[in-house]
Amino acid sequence: xxxxxxxxxxxxxxxxxxxxxxxxxxxxDAKSSKPSFCIVIPPPNIxxxxxxxxxxxxxxxxxxxxxxxxxxxxxxxxxxxxxASIGTHVQxxxxxxxxxxxxxxxxxxxxxxxxxxxxxxxxxRIVEQLKRLGCACDWSRLRFTMDEMLSRAVREAFVRYxxxxxxxxxxxxxxxxxxxxTAISDLEVKHKxxxxxxxxxxxxxxxxxxxxRAITVATTRPETMLGDTAVAVHPDDERYKACxxxxxxxxxxxxxxxxxxxxxVDKNFGTGAVKVTPAHDxxxxxxATRKKLExxxxxxxxxxMTDKVPKQYQGLTREDCRKAVIEDLKAQGLLEKIExxxxxITHCERCDTIVEPLVSLQWFLxxxxxAQPAIKVVEEGxxxxxxxxxxxxxxxxxxxxxxxxxxxxxxxxxxIPVFYCNDCQEVMVTRTDPKSCRRCQSTNIRQDEDxxxxxxxxxxxxxxxxxxxxxxxxxxxxxxxxxxxTAPEIIFLWVARMIFSGLEFxxxxxxxxxxxxxxxxxxQGERMSRSKGIGVDPLEIIEKYSADALRYTLxxxxxxxxSYRLREQKFEIGRNFxxxxxxxxxxxxxxxxxxxxxxxxxxxxxxxxxDYWILVKYNQLIDLIQENLAKFNFSYVASSLYRFFxxxxxxxxxxxxxxxxxxxxxxxxxxxxxxxSGFLRxxxxxxxxxxxxxxxxxxxxxxxxxxxxxxxxxxxxERDFTKVERLKDxxxxxxxxxxxxxxxxxxxxxxxxxxxxxxxxxxxxxxxxLIFELAKVSSLNLAPHxxxxxxxxxxxxxxxxxxxxxxxxxxxxxxRIGQEIEEIKQxxxxxxxxxxxxxxxxxxxxxxxEKEKERKNSFTERLNRLKELYKTI
RNA sequence: GGGCGGUUAGCUCAGUUGGUUAGAGCGUCGGUCUCACAUACCGAAGGUCACAAGUUCAACUCUUGUACCGCCCACCA
Numbered sequence: 037x038x039x040x041x042x043x044x045x046x047x048x049x050x051x052x053x054x055x056x057x058x059x060x061x062x063x064x065d066a067k068s069s070k071p072s073f074c075i076v077i078p079p080p081n082i083x084x085x086x087x088x089x090x091x092x093x094x095x096x097x098x099x100x101x102x103x104x105x106x107x108x109x110x111x112x113x114x115x116x117x118x119x120a121s122i123g124t125h126v127q128x129x130x131x132x133x134x135x136x137x138x139x140x141x142x143x144x145x146x147x148x149x150x151x152x153x154x155x156x157x158x159x160x161r162i163v164e165q166l167k168r169l170g171c172a173c174d175w176s177r178l179r180f181t182m183d184e185m186l187s188r189a190v191r192e193a194f195v196r197y198x199x200x201x202x203x204x205x206x207x208x209x210x211x212x213x214x215x216x217x218t219a220i221s222d223l224e225v226k227h228k229x230x231x232x233x234x235x236x237x238x239x240x241x242x243x244x245x246x247x248x249r250a251i252t253v254a255t256t257r258p259e260t261m262l263g264d265t266a267v268a269v270h271p272d273d274e275r276y277k278a279c280x281x282x283x284x285x286x287x288x289x290x291x292x293x294x295x296x297x298x299x300x301v302d303k304n305f306g307t308g309a310v311k312v313t314p315a316h317d318x319x320x321x322x323x324a325t326r327k328k329l330e331x332x333x334x335x336x337x338x339x340x341m342t343d344k345v346p347k348q349y350q351g352l353t354r355e356d357c358r359k360a361v362i363e364d365l366k367a368q369g370l371l372e373k374i375e376x377x378x379x380x381i382t383h384c385e386r387c388d389t390i391v392e393p394l395v396s397l398q399w400f401l402x403x404x405x406x407a408q409p410a411i412k413v414v415e416e417g418x419x420x421x422x423x424x425x426x427x428x429x430x431x432x433x434x435x436x437x438x439x440x441x442x443x444x445x446x447x448x449x450x451x452i453p454v455f456y457c458n459d460c461q462e463v464m465v466t467r468t469d470p471k472s473c474r475r476c477q478s479t480n481i482r483q484d485e486d487x488x489x490x491x492x493x494x495x496x497x498x499x500x501x502x503x504x505x506x507x508x509x510x511x512x513x514x515x516x517x518x519x520x521x522t523a524p525e526i527i528f529l530w531v532a533r534m535i536f537s538g539l540e541f542x543x544x545x546x547x548x549x550x551x552x553x554x555x556x557x558x559x560q561g562e563r564m565s566r567s568k569g570i571g572v573d574p575l576e577i578i579e580k581y582s583a584d585a586l587r588y589t590l591x592x593x594x595x596x597x598x599s600y601r602l603r604e605q606k607f608e609i610g611r612n613f614x615x616x617x618x619x620x621x622x623x624x625x626x627x628x629x630x631x632x633x634x635x636x637x638x639x640x641x642x643x644x645x646x647d648y649w650i651l652v653k654y655n656q657l658i659d660l661i662q663e664n665l666a667k668f669n670f671s672y673v674a675s676s677l678y679r680f681f682x683x684x685x686x687x688x689x690x691x692x693x694x695x696x697x698x699x700x701x702x703x704x705x706x707x708x709x710x711x712x713s714g715f716l717r718x719x720x721x722x723x724x725x726x727x728x729x730x731x732x733x734x735x736x737x738x739x740x741x742x743x744x745x746x747x748x749x750x751x752x753x754e755r756d757f758t759k760v761e762r763l764k765d766x767x768x769x770x771x772x773x774x775x776x777x778x779x780x781x782x783x784x785x786x787x788x789x790x791x792x793x794x795x796x797x798x799x800x801x802x803x804x805x806l807i808f809e810l811a812k813v814s815s816l817n818l819a820p821h822x823x824x825x826x827x828x829x830x831x832x833x834x835x836x837x838x839x840x841x842x843x844x845x846x847x848x849x850x851x852r853i854g855q856e857i858e859e860i861k862q863x864x865x866x867x868x869x870x871x872x873x874x875x876x877x878x879x880x881x882x883x884x885x886e887k888e889k890e891r892k893n894s895f896t897e898r899l900n901r902l903k904e905l906y907k908t909i
Numbered sequence: 910g911g912g913c914g915g916u917u918a919g920c921u922c923a924g925u926u927g928g929u930u931a932g933a934g935c936g937u938c939g940g941u942c943u944c945a946c947a948u949a950c951c952g953a954a955g956g957u958c959a960c961a962a963g964u965u966c967a968a969c970u971c972u973u974g975u976a977c978c979g980c981c982c983a984c985c986a
Contacts, residue, residue: 039945041946042946042948043946043948234986253986254986256985256986257986300984301986302985302986305985305986306986309986310986311986313986317986319984319986320986322984323984378985425914426913428913429912429913429982432911432912432982524980524981525980525981527981555980561978561979593921593922595922597914597922598914598979598980599915599979599980600921601920601921601922602921603921605921605935606921606934608935608948609934609935611948612946612948612949613948615946615948615949616945616946616948616949618946619945619946619948619949620945620946621945622945622946623945623946624945625945660925664925667925669925671922671923672923672925675923675933678933678934679933686945686946687950690945768952771951771952772951772952772953775939775940775952775953859930866930867929870966870967873966873967875966876966876967877966878966879965879966879967880928880966880967881928883928884928884929884967887929890929891929891930
């Protein structure tokens with residue numbers, strides 16, 4: 037079989053993915069007796085398409101899965117998608133907006149039909165994209181958060197929480213998005229700084245208090261004054277002590293409101309007096325709760341003023357109302373001053389609308405008792421975060437976690453399973469929909485309108501996907517799962533919630549290790565964003581460079597840092613690597629294809645030093661990969677494979693053995709086969725396609741490389757390793773001289789090597805054909821003393837001389853040698869200083885001291901030789 | 910305001926327990942179409958490891974502080 041000169045990944049990648057899938061290689065067996073290894077995929081949103089973050093995260097998971105499978109585990113990578121309640125709403129509503137419609141024009145039923153259609157049409161797009169990436173997911177277990185089975189889990193969880201008294205309903209201040217028309221959690225908003233003002237407004241006192249006739253408050257949101265129900269000052273603030281308990285007249289509204297004292301007020305900010313708008317500010321809400329103040333809701337869910345404000349403001353938007361209020365205050369002379377001020381404005385993460393904090397009736401999950409065990413398992417190391425620094429991030433949030441607002445005023449999602457009797461107001465929370473009121477038997481009942489936060493179902497993902505609440509075989513075999521790999525931004529939203537949910541419902545941790553991968557930035561250091569059109573598109577990269585190249589480059593760059601910058605050019609690393617492997621395969625294919633089976637026989641005989649040299653490197657590689665993959669050092673693993681294959685195996689080993697290979701030396705063939713097949717298996721988790729293609733081409737086994745086990749180290753001889761390292765030094769020295777002296781390749785130049793080590797000398801002599809092969813220098817002699825006129829190159833104590841047979845510029849050579857002498861002198865000074873240091877001799881490890889002495893000797897010898905040489909020219 | 914990262918060659922980044930002369934890829938320069946690969950091969954140039962102090966015989970590596978860049982969190986009216 038002939039291989040083309042360049043690797044063409046396209047047909048290869050489609051062919052083998054289909055082969056793996058058709059043969060059921062991705063499918064897990066819950067009845068297997070092998071130990072299990074399970075990863076549940078962070079379910080991508082049905083609205084999404086593959087971006088670089090997905091590409092990275094799923095590549096890493098795939099590497100772990102394929103690796104563990106080759107290690108002999110029964111692996112399950114469980115895939116699925118998330119209904120992404122609010123995300124999907126925003127997408128669909130955008131589409132509706134183009135037709136001039138809102139979701140309210142369609143109504144709940146119609147909207148849900150529309151959404152399901154949408155899901156059926158586009159929801160699996162990302163699944164197809166994951167296949168192109170090569171992901172070894174068990175597609176027979178594909179899940180969706182709104183599947184019947186998972187919805188049952190959601191309902192079960194809600195009911196259990198409720199029955200335990202952990203779920204309650206109440207009016208509290210929440211972030212409300214006027215566009216999405218729903219409450220959103222603190223984690224779903226983002227803060228943006230902007231230029232704003234600090235407005236100083238005078239609130240007249242009903243009676244003078246000391247020398248004061250009015251209290252001035254400072255605010256960034258003047259329109260909210262219409263909902264003020266108090267003015268607060270710090271209890272220790274001398275300026276206002278006399279005023280505490282007095283009343284002021286709320287301007288424009290003419291409501292009498294009290295002056296209260298509370299330690300939440302910062303004496304040093306503004307005037308030290310703060311207006312209190314309990315219905316629209318979280319701190320004010322707290323003040324009002326503690327001081328039992330009235331709450332007046334002046335802004336509605338749509339961002340407009342309510343009927344609780346004077347007529348002229350009713351129905352105005354927040355922005356228009358602000359202008360009007362300012363005008364009116366000015367007219368009344370109550371606006372004391374305006375200062376420019378940087379303010380932080382809260383936006384809806386999904387649609388970027390400015391969020392309004394307001395009081396509304398919502399469902400909450402009590403967090404205190406749930407958090408305790410979730411803290412404990414992480415503190416005790418039962419769940420481990422990698423990199424470790426994220427542990428603290430998780431714990432800090434968990435220590436201060438607040439109750440979770442789980443209700444959303446949306447339609448796409450799991451409807452809250454709470455039913456009300458319209459006749460007797462009985463509240464029912466049940467596992468199946470009730471037909472009638474359990475108390476008065478009335479059939480006039482209704483379900484709560486709200487749905488659950490999308491993360492409520494995500495929190496159950498590691499076990500709902502395995503069949504919980506049933507005790508399925510899957511759940512028994514694969515729970516707790518092993519690794520969760522995800523992005524840092526969802527540690528609170530998702531990871532934390534999976535942990536307490538798993539402990540609560542299954543009674544065990546959901547996973548043992550959490551790997552938090554890097555954030556990929558574009559060339560300018562900005563976050564990649566498809567909507568902004570910045571960054572690279574992984575599908576385009578697969579198209580242009582191949583999935584293997586995409587995977588390799590992403591893995592190569594993944595080094596547990598917070599983030600890294602990526603540009604398209606980087607994928608050349610992966611593409612070129614694949615091509616290099618391909619071409620090495622082309623070279624060795626004819627010799628390995630029908631190499632016979634007398635391996636055990638060959639193995640027992642003594643191999644060539646060169647073979648032992650590469651085997652030492654190979655053994656190191658096997659160990660290092662094992663060790664570092666267990667520590668999630670992806671970059672290290674990828675780069676060691678690269679270095680080994682390209683720079684050890686191709687650059688040196690293949691070049692060394694070309695003559696032996698062509699002569700079909702069985703020792704060379706044996707080593708070659710061992711290394712090449714082993715390397716393919718080591719690389720397979722990262723570059724599954726090309727490795728499978730070559731595995732099949734070489735017919736290393738009857739089946740897929742996926743089903744093979746990882747290679748084991750081979751017995752080798754370490755002494756030969758050092759010899760070959762020395763030989764390499766010589767060759768490099770020769771090449772060096774050749775380039776510098778501009779010796780033509782065809783030109784025959786006598787070469788002399790001074791080598792003090794007798795054994796090495798002999799060895800080099802036996803290998804002189806190799807030097808010929810590589811350095812293209814035609815004759816080699818070992819010389820005890822250098823000839824008078826010669827160029828020298830020295831590496832690691834070996835000296836290589838090329839006699840100056842009129843091929844170089846003598847002056848230039850003098851300068852070069854002079855320079856080298858200077859450098860050596862400097863280094864010798866440093867070494868001597870160190871060796872003269874008593875403390876160093878006392879404290880340093882003996883090996884270090886020995887090394888230092890050796891260095892001194894070799895440098896001194898070298899210096900003397902160079903000095904002599906310098907004189908002779 | 911608090912916490913966490915980062916600062917190493919022109920660029921993007923490694924640097925595994927403190928110990929020879931700090932590495933890679935890309936880019937640059939010079940030389941090669943050498944019978945696997947020009948998506949390649951050979952060679953070279955290029956770094957006072959952000960700054961300061963400390964610990965140590967020895968610091969890119971450990972401690973403290975400073976500066977700048979970035980991320981996250983927070984009740985910055």
